[in-house]
Amino acid sequence: QLTPDFYARTCPRLKFTVRDAMRQAVQREPRMAASILRLFFHDCFVNGCDGSILLDDTATFTGEQNAFPNRNSVRGFEVIDAIKARVEAACAATVSCADVLALAARDGVELVGGPSWRVALGRRDARTASQAQANSDLPSPFANLSTLISMFAAKGLNARDMTVLSGAHTLGFAQCSLFRTRIHNETNIDPSFAASRRLTCPLSGGDSNLAALDATPNRFDNSYYRKLVARRGLLHSDQELFNGGSQDGLVRTYSFNMAAFAGDFAAAMVKMGNISPLTGTAGEIRTTCGAVN
Ligand code: HEM
Numbered sequence: 001q002l003t004p005d006f007y008a009r010t011c012p013r014l015k016f017t018v019r020d021a022m023r024q025a026v027q028r029e030p031r032m033a034a035s036i037l038r039l040f041f042h043d044c045f046v047n048g049c050d051g052s053i054l055l056d057d058t059a060t061f062t063g064e065q066n067a068f069p070n071r072n073s074v075r076g077f078e079v080i081d082a083i084k085a086r087v088e089a090a091c092a093a094t095v096s097c098a099d100v101l102a103l104a105a106r107d108g109v110e111l112v113g114g115p116s117w118r119v120a121l122g123r124r125d126a127r128t129a130s131q132a133q134a135n136s137d138l139p140s141p142f143a144n145l146s147t148l149i150s151m152f153a154a155k156g157l158n159a160r161d162m163t164v165l166s167g168a169h170t171l172g173f174a175q176c177s178l179f180r181t182r183i184h185n186e187t188n189i190d191p192s193f194a195a196s197r198r199l200t201c202p203l204s205g206g207d208s209n210l211a212a213l214d215a216t217p218n219r220f221d222n223s224y225y226r227k228l229v230a231r232r233g234l235l236h237s238d239q240e241l242f243n244g245g246s247q248d249g250l251v252r253t254y255s256f257n258m259a260a261f262a263g264d265f266a267a268a269m270v271k272m273g274n275i276s277p278l279t280g281t282a283g284e285i286r287t288t289c290g291a292v293n
Pocket residue numbers: 031033034035036037038041072073074075139140141142143148162165166168169171172173174175176178235237
């Protein structure tokens with residue numbers, strides 16, 4: 001029951017406000033498009049797209065931000081907080097943090113050359129968050145293909161959705177500790193790629209050193225899939241999509257058909273954005289994204 005014109009009368013300039021703020025954020029730091037996209041994924045996969053990941057831990061509240069997949073890893077909170085402040089100034093107590101995040105993720109992708117899509121709106125914000133749920137529902141970079149497929153299936157997303165959404169790794173960076181075993185121990189990897197990654201990610205030390213997830217980390221293109229076909233996937237979970245299994249054919253298609261990737265990605269983002277939203281009078285419209293009202 002989400003709809004793109006949910007705020008047409010209550011906050012008519014909403015999408016321009018978000019777009020403008022995201023343009024500034026991405027101009028300042030191109031990686032922010034990636035970081036906000038990932039933030040949206042990590043929101044939607046834990047209790048649905050309800051802004052739960054945005055809630056800060058306090059002395060009496062433990063939320064999702066310090067769950068293993070998020071701690072020292074997800075970023076961009078200050079950008080969402082700043083956008084929300086501008087939205088509040090224009091339309092007080094009207095637009096949810098969950099919707100701001102959904103719009104910002106779409107705008108970031110478009111700003112770095114990716115497809116666009118209509119964001120259905122009307123999500124409300126959670127009053128709670130669960131660190132345990134974040135630990136159990138977010139996929140690990142060490143997962144194999146069948147685990148990835150079943151974790152997405154648990155969210156109503158099929159294997160094709162999983163493979164095309166993983167194309168988000170056309171943007172952004174990963175830390176050495178999350179791909180070390182792949183570049184040092186695995187055999188389904190291009191040797192020269194492994195050797196060059198080992199230069200900044202040795203067997204010990206450099207845990208937080210960054211490497212790009214594909215060859216063009218600030219450009220939304222299909223090079224992620226071309227790299228998978230060349231056995232140059234950075235994460236173990238990336239290469240699982242092209243390792244003799246059920247997704248090989250789709251990876252190959254996306255590797256030479258950018259239009260198919262772009263179209264399927266947009267459709268799958270809409271689907272991901274529909275994961276169990278709070279609507280109607282459930283939840284609340286948070287005034288500050290980091291804390292319940
Ligand atoms: C298929 C399962 C997935 C796994 C196992 C996975 C895992 C990871 C890991 C380990 C990182 C690096 C984190 C770090 O080094 O701190 C990462 C980065 C990223 N992920 Fe995923 N991811 C998956 C799917 C997705 C999906 C569905 C999206 C969005 C639709 C996404 C968007 C991103 C982006 C954009 C980055 C780069 C973030 C940045 O540079 O700030 N990922 N992912």
